[in-house]
Amino acid sequence: MSSSEDDVPLAMLNGRRTNGTSSATSASTNGKGPILPDRIPKSVDKKADKDFDAMAVDYPTGDRAGVPIVNIAVREELDNGRAKRKGRKPAIKEESSDDSDTPLTKRRRTSNGVKASTIVESSDDDVPLAKRAAASKTRTNSASKAANKKAAAAKDESSDSDTPLATMKLAKEKRKIENKAAATAKELRAEDKKAAIKANGIKRKSVKDESDSDVPLKAKRKPVVKKTNGVKQESSDDDVPLAKKAKAISKNAATAKGKAVDNKKAVVKGKAKAAKEDTPAGAETAEDEEYKWWENQAETDGTQKWTTLEHNGVLFPPAYEPLPKNVKLKYDGVPVTLPLAAEEVAGFFGHMLNSTHATNPTFTANFFKDFQRILKESGGAKDTTGKKVLIKEFAKCDFTDMNNYFVAEAEAKKNLSSAEKKAIKAEKDKAEEKYLHCLLDGRKEKVGNFRIEPPGLFRGRGEHPKTGMVKQRVQPEQVTINIGNGVPVPPPPPGHKWADVIHDNTVTWLATWKENINGNIKYVMLAATSSLKGMSDFKKFEKARELKKHIDRIRADYGRDLKSELMADRQRATAMYLIDRLALRAGNEKGEDEADTVGCCSLRFEHVTLKAPDLVIFDFLGKDSIRFYQEVPVIPQVFKNMRIFKKAPKTTGDMIFDRLDTSQLNKHLQNYMPGLSAKVFRTYNASWTMQQQLAKIPNEGSIHDKYAAYNEANKAVAILCNHQRTVSASHETMMLKAEEKIKALRYQKLRLKRQILFLKPELKKKRAAFFKPDPEIDDKNWILEHQKFLIEQEKEKIRKKFEKENEKAAENGEKEQKPSELKERLKAVGELEAEFKAENKTGAVEPKTKGATVEKLEAQIEKMDEKILKQETEAKVREDNKTVALGTSKINYIDPRLSVMFCKKYDVPIEKVFAKTLREKFKWALESADEDWEF
DNA sequence: ACTTGGACTTAGGACGATAAGA
DNA sequence: TCTTATCGTCCTAAGTCCAAGT
Numbered sequence: 014m015s016s017s018e019d020d021v022p023l024a025m026l027n028g029r030r031t032n033g034t035s036s037a038t039s040a041s042t043n044g045k046g047p048i049l050p051d052r053i054p055k056s057v058d059k060k061a062d063k064d065f066d067a068m069a070v071d072y073p074t075g076d077r078a079g080v081p082i083v084n085i086a087v088r089e090e091l092d093n094g095r096a097k098r099k100g101r102k103p104a105i106k107e108e109s110s111d112d113s114d115t116p117l118t119k120r121r122r123t124s125n126g127v128k129a130s131t132i133v134e135s136s137d138d139d140v141p142l143a144k145r146a147a148a149s150k151t152r153t154n155s156a157s158k159a160a161n162k163k164a165a166a167a168k169d170e171s172s173d174s175d176t177p178l179a180t181m182k183l184a185k186e187k188r189k190i191e192n193k194a195a196a197t198a199k200e201l202r203a204e205d206k207k208a209a210i211k212a213n214g215i216k217r218k219s220v221k222d223e224s225d226s227d228v229p230l231k232a233k234r235k236p237v238v239k240k241t242n243g244v245k246q247e248s249s250d251d252d253v254p255l256a257k258k259a260k261a262i263s264k265n266a267a268t269a270k271g272k273a274v275d276n277k278k279a280v281v282k283g284k285a286k287a288a289k290e291d292t293p294a295g296a297e298t299a300e301d302e303e304y305k306w307w308e309n310q311a312e313t314d315g316t317q318k319w320t321t322l323e324h325n326g327v328l329f330p331p332a333y334e335p336l337p338k339n340v341k342l343k344y345d346g347v348p349v350t351l352p353l354a355a356e357e358v359a360g361f362f363g364h365m366l367n368s369t370h371a372t373n374p375t376f377t378a379n380f381f382k383d384f385q386r387i388l389k390e391s392g393g394a395k396d397t398t399g400k401k402v403l404i405k406e407f408a409k410c411d412f413t414d415m416n417n418y419f420v421a422e423a424e425a426k427k428n429l430s431s432a433e434k435k436a437i438k439a440e441k442d443k444a445e446e447k448y449l450h451c452l453l454d455g456r457k458e459k460v461g462n463f464r465i466e467p468p469g470l471f472r473g474r475g476e477h478p479k480t481g482m483v484k485q486r487v488q489p490e491q492v493t494i495n496i497g498n499g500v501p502v503p504p505p506p507p508g509h510k511w512a513d514v515i516h517d518n519t520v521t522w523l524a525t526w527k528e529n530i531n532g533n534i535k536y537v538m539l540a541a542t543s544s545l546k547g548m549s550d551f552k553k554f555e556k557a558r559e560l561k562k563h564i565d566r567i568r569a570d571y572g573r574d575l576k577s578e579l580m581a582d583r584q585r586a587t588a589m590y591l592i593d594r595l596a597l598r599a600g601n602e603k604g605e606d607e608a609d610t611v612g613c614c615s616l617r618f619e620h621v622t623l624k625a626p627d628l629v630i631f632d633f634l635g636k637d638s639i640r641f642y643q644e645v646p647v648i649p650q651v652f653k654n655m656r657i658f659k660k661a662p663k664t665t666g667d668m669i670f671d672r673l674d675t676s677q678l679n680k681h682l683q684n685y686m687p688g689l690s691a692k693v694f695r696t697y698n699a700s701w702t703m704q705q706q707l708a709k710i711p712n713e714g715s716i717h718d719k720y721a722a723y724n725e726a727n728k729a730v731a732i733l734c735n736h737q738r739t740v741s742a743s744h745e746t747m748m749l750k751a752e753e754k755i756k757a758l759r760y761q762k763l764r765l766k767r768q769i770l771f772l773k774p775e776l777k778k779k780r781a782a783f784f785k786p787d788p789e790i791d792d793k794n795w796i797l798e799h800q801k802f803l804i805e806q807e808k809e810k811i812r813k814k815f816e817k818e819n820e821k822a823a824e825n826g827e828k829e830q831k832p833s834e835l836k837e838r839l840k841a842v843g844e845l846e847a848e849f850k851a852e853n854k855t856g857a858v859e860p861k862t863k864g865a866t867v868e869k870l871e872a873q874i875e876k877m878d879e880k881i882l883k884q885e886t887e888a889k890v891r892e893d894n895k896t897v898a899l900g901t902s903k904i905n906y907i908d909p910r911l912s913v914m915f916c917k918k919y920d921v922p923i924e925k926v927f928a929k930t931l932r933e934k935f936k937w938a939l940e941s942a943d944e945d946w947e948f
Numbered sequence: 949a950c951t952t953g954g955a956c957t958t959a960g961g962a963c964g965a966t967a968a969g970a
Numbered sequence: 971t972c973t974t975a976t977c978g979t980c981c982t983a984a985g986t987c988c989a990a991g992t
Contacts, residue, residue: 462980462981462982464980464981466982471983472961472982472983473983473984474960474961474983477983477984520954520955521955521956522955525955528982531983533984534954534955535982536954536956538955546957549957550957598985598986599986601987603985610984610985612985612986636958636959636985637958637959637961637983637984638984676950676987676988679986679988690986690987690988692957692986692987736960738961739961741975743975898960900959900960901958901959901960904958904959905957905958905959906958928977929978930979931978
């Protein structure tokens, strides 16, 4: 205990499982690596405190906590990171000769104890990290730093007690606002809690009642009408059912204004019914019979999702169309004939020849393995003489013929006349029409993904071990249909059967099947604009808003538990801190056959680097293998805890939170608020942040300006949630172009000034500042080049015009103009050339417009300045946003009522912030929030 | 307790449509 | 008017979380 080696007790306590079986991999076999002791000895904390104090000398830690100094994952690096990613644990095995823990202990201790002032823990690769950090961030870096300074200066004590984190730059103002809110929140807390519990108690109960009284869940799952495999069997009332349905429903769906639009009959009857039955709000016109569920919040328990459901099933992809005989895979240079099944698979790959997948070794290996198997199963390849050809090596396969064919086809399709295209589209639309909508509780609702996913090659993201495998064609026999009782079942394709037909109204899906790659279940569900989805979206945001009432208590609790003696509690508290401040995802465990990505609970040793005195550097791949990179100062206790959680014998590959998983975490959260889980924090913090950001926007300026400010707020949220996108391939060239364009404008401005000088040369001295060279283009060579370019451009213009005129002439049967005419015209450019020459010599430009005055020119310059500024800010925004995806947070995390509030309050048209589908999706928000609405 | 299954939300990229610009 | 950049939608993979099964 008294040992100065603070990791000794830990190492002893958890023992690196000395028992034989797994000595070689002892640290890793249980998937979590070493488990830390269940209690944290006082000595450990003491040591941690001491170390920390030593490090933190005259360093004001704590008050800057939660605001990342560096975030943004840099894409190029990300790509490297992906490629380099180590497997779960390989590093250990290679570097540390397994079971003797001396080397481990030693290694750790050195970095740990010795250079406390710089790097506390360094995994073997802290250098790359540091470098990366330095290299990658430029602008954000400095911006955030500035913000941090401000925040530090403010010395705001409560930084960690109530700010819901933030990646935002202006931490200071933010805290002020939040403090106020927190105070109020505290007062209200007790009462709110009571109310909440009460409400939820009722909810709960009713849920239970429901399920108890009804059939037990399991029975419900596969209830009533089993069998059916096929067409109608029990719906004798084939004809009228929709209408009937609509009636019956509108009764049941207490709040529903029954509507049926699917066919005329239904409409008529349904309408009549609706008018009679739901009088309260039923006073709407027949046409826009919309179901405004948000207007009467009938409390539903949520287990039953519908009463009646009618739909037309799913749309299967078209059958495979064989390639023309002359388009073949070549093997070792020889064209081979493939059985249809194999040809189709080869074609999948042929389609992707110019994507990055085609060069991904995992992808090609997986593809080839499946291809070989399918080829074998289907009879094998043959050459043109009918002789069998064994396809053994991927490298000898040549898909270029296929690829060329596909490209040509696509091209041909593109070149169809617009009439033909229209016809094709019309046909497609017609085929899809009946799948577009369903009838849910008598209302017409949009179906989302009614198309069965076509076969192809699985495009797993990141380093997915199964990427490239063949995703098989889904047969009707695999598809289960879920539909209301007693309505016609959509017929399976001729000669086929459904896997099953069920009538489960506790789920929202219309059809389901299992996909062959990962065994995942796929569903056909309603569209995001449907009432069903809308209601749950609404509930999601209401839940997040409810968290407001509990957040203070939750933060206080985990703040306390950060010092808990119980390891499990302390880990949980620390994880909650991260989830709350950094908006990390929960981080469920993943299998070996998935990409190695993590979230909070699944963070491993190598994902976190600690830097004294309070900096935690996160670097890991999150959902979709998107890199999460942040250097965040944390409050001292969190820093100390992370050190403890990383202590020996833990090493690369070991879990940081070895005594925590998502289900424990969520179970704990339930105690605070029913339905509270880790993801609610993301919603809460995103919406909260958005609200704070919007509140800072001055209500002035143009719509364009206000919209830009909105987007900035949106961006803050996107950064918080780490929503990224890859920079488009053309980004770089686009930026260069933009830069050139701006310089061109600057040159135009220069010429305006030179016109002034032409008029009044004496001004050059009198207004020296005004006429001093624009540093951006103060480069003779560039100007010369640019002038050349302008001349070329002018010539090109003339030529083009000339050609066009000739073409037209030819069309009209007139004779073309002579080349001499072109030459004549080109002479005009000579004038420009001369102009430039004179300009370069005298530094002045003769105004072309008559009556040019200094005043007029000055006005033009001013306009030019505006133009330049506009272009520059545009370019800057584009550059700044190149890796940030705004859409995800707008669609999933930011309470749409905030946007509605903003638009109403700031007089920004809603169309600006919500495109059509979003307006539909968020209709409930558009109609329920006003300019005072608060999250 | 732990694992698996199931249902639903969240996610980035592909791709087609549309608007803006040469 | 054609091309090109941007926008909006579609697609489906990849998460979360709860509950049932062992």
